Amino acid sequence: MLSITRWPAVVAAAAAIVTTGTACGAYQQRRQAAVPATSSVASSPRDLSAQDKTWLAQAHQGNVAEIEAGQLAQDKSGSPQIQSEAATLVTDHTQLDQAVVSTAERFQVGLPGEPTADQAAQQEQLGAITGAAFDNQFIAYQISGHEQALAGTNTEVAQGSDPTVRALARQAVPVIQRHLAMLKQGRH
Structure with missing residues (x-):
């Protein structure tokens, strides 16, 4: 190819x-x-709107943060339910991120190499706590992060200009919604 x-x-x-x-x-x-x-x-960066590029970058950073947090929860949580939810997050966000990265490469859009400063700070805070405090903070961060991701993804679906990027966002919406429902239902 x-x-x-x-x-x-x-x-x-x-x-x-x-x-x-x-x-x-x-x-x-x-x-x-x-x-x-x-x-x-033959797509190029100029083919995408600022909205499309921003969403790809934010989606990638969010996926990376969710994968890292999920891996941390699998190691640190004492709750089998949270460990299971974390495994689901890691699997789903890994798949979503592969699609985001592939799309960004297709359009020659550079993606950030790491999560946002806020996401990194949350990860650092999670790394410093254990037990029930870890579990509660992990769930709170996940709910907040998924609510933000859903809002940004819905914005891309409504306002994005490229059909490929919008289709990817549309595919991500039910995954994010399912995660939110799982996290809220299992609130600990």
Whole structure:
């Protein structure tokens, strides 16, 4: 498979072949029909709105934070229920993040390398506590984080400009809603 960075060269080579080829009317019609399909494959950062880029970055940071917090809860929580919920969070956010990263790569959008400062501070605080205090704080952070993620994702669904990014956001909504319901139902 060709990398995104090689697509411009492929498109240029195809254009050179086409322009030096036959001038037959039928061939010209096929060429014109093929150009839009080719250009839609080679995406670039300018193709995405600020909203789309922001959502991809925030979704990635949120996923990374949820994965890290979930792994911490699997190790630190004494509650089998919280450990199970944490495993679900890790699995689901890993899958979501793979889709986010893949989409960002397709559009050549750079993603932050780590969670936000607030997310890192929450992680640090969770690392410093144990027992029931850990469990309660973990659930509180998860509910708050998922509420923020749901709001941002709903904004992307409503206001995003790229159909691919909006579709990804639409796919994330039920996962985030399911997590919120799980976390609120099992409030400890």
